[in-house]
Amino acid sequence: MQAPDPQAALPLISADNYKEIGERMVADFLDGCVAGTEQGWTFLKVAEGVSIDRKPSAVQGGLDLLRGSLLFNTSPEEVWRRLIDSSHLKYVDYYYESSRVVEKFDEEHSVVYYLYAFPWPMSKREFISLEVYKKVDDNTWIAISSSVRCSKVTDNASIVRGVLHVSGYKVERYRESEEKCVVTTLTQADTGGYIPKWLVNKDAGDQPLVLARIRSLIEMNVKTYNANK
Numbered sequence: 762m763q764a765p766d767p768q769a770a771l772p773l774i775s776a777d778n779y780k781e782i783g784e785r786m787v788a789d790f791l792d793g794c795v796a797g798t799e800q801g802w803t804f805l806k807v808a809e810g811v812s813i814d815r816k817p818s819a820v821q822g823g824l825d826l827l828r829g830s831l832l833f834n835t836s837p838e839e840v841w842r843r844l845i846d847s848s849h850l851k852y853v854d855y856y857y858e859s860s861r862v863v864e865k866f867d868e869e870h871s872v873v874y875y876l877y878a879f880p881w882p883m884s885k886r887e888f889i890s891l892e893v894y895k896k897v898d899d900n901t902w903i904a905i906s907s908s909v910r911c912s913k914v915t916d917n918a919s920i921v922r923g924v925l926h927v928s929g930y931k932v933e934r935y936r937e938s939e940e941k942c943v944v945t946t947l948t949q950a951d952t953g954g955y956i957p958k959w960l961v962n963k964d965a966g967d968q969p970l971v972l973a974r975i976r977s978l979i980e981m982n983v984k985t986y987n988a989n990k
Contacts, residue, residue, distance in 0.1 A: 767924045767951060774891055774909040779866045782909065783893045786927075790905045791897070793826065793947045794931050802828065809973035818949070824926070826949045829969020832935060835979050837942035841902040841932045843979055845894040847873065853974035858885070863913050869895050872911050876920070879952075885920045886952055890928070900937075905929030923953040946972055 772782055796802060802814040805827075816826040833840050843849055850857040856877040863872040875888045890906040897903060908925045916922070926949040935941035948968050 767953075768910060768922060771908050771910045771924070774864075774872055774911050776866060779870050779891060782891055782907075783870050786891065786893055786905055786907050787895060787897075787903065790903060790927060790929055790947060791931070793828070793927060794945050796828075808967070809970055811969050811972050813969045824949055824951055826927070826947065827968055828945065828947050829972050830943055830945045831972040831976060833942050833944055833976050833979070834940065835942065835976075836940050837900070837902060837932045837934045840942055840944060840975075840979065841894075841896075841904060841930075843975070844904040844930050844932070847875075849975065849978060852978050853971050856886075863889070863911055869893055872909065872913075873906070874914060886923045887917070887920045888923050888925050888950075889914050890925050893929075900934040902932040903929060904932075921953040924951040926950065944972055944975075 772778065774782065796814070801816045803816070805813040805815045807813070811829045811831045814828045816828070818824055818826055847860045850860065854877075856879055858876045858878045860873055860875045863874050865871045871892050873890055873892050875890070877886045877888075879886060888908060889911050891909045892904070892906045894904050895902070906925055906928045908923075928948045928950060929946070931945045931947075933943050933945070935943050946969050
């Protein structure tokens with residue numbers, strides 16, 4: 762029996778439903794950021810200053826949900842501004858190749874196409890996601906992403922399309938400080954193809970370490986901007 766296509770379960774994004782989908786994404790993401798064993802999280806490790814937790818999942822194909830958090834000595838507004846600029850990925854994600862905005866609905870919602878070049882013999886991976894960039898309150902900002910189907914992106918037989926069940930960042934002011942914040946990242950991704958889920962889970966444990974690379978990037982004052990954003 763052929764395995765179900767994970768793309769088929771994704772919503773088809775449109776100008777009529779993007780806000781509703783975005784609202785669900787925000788609620789689910791903020792719920793996922795809540796710490797505690799009662800929410801199913803278990804402590805994994807601290808590495809490069811990043812505290813990493815893991816949450817096994819019986820759904821989403823058995824893929825683990827990973828969470829990391831790190832203190833930044835930079836204002837939350839500046840960190841958030843850097844995170845919503847996808848050009849930072851070429852400095853902090855080893856496999857990132859390119860990205861482009863497919864459709865911009867408003868200042869908070871865009872459909873973005875990402876392309877990743879994995880090591881040989883793996884095929885390239887692509888992700889199509891709705892991104893939400895939002896100021897939640899005076900102390901909290903989010904930049905989050907979740908896969909959708911989009912009629913404006915055609916299939917490419919040579920590229921494997923993955924699924925981002927959840928990916929993104931919460932930036933929270935630290936103890937009313939104007940120049941410090943805590944950044945929390947959540948990620949749960951299916952890279953697609955024939956990679957066993959146990960191997961994906963094994964390799965995903967270091968993914969939240971991207972926070973340490975982002976902090977270093979900001980501290981070095983590297984400034985790059987994606988003209989499409």
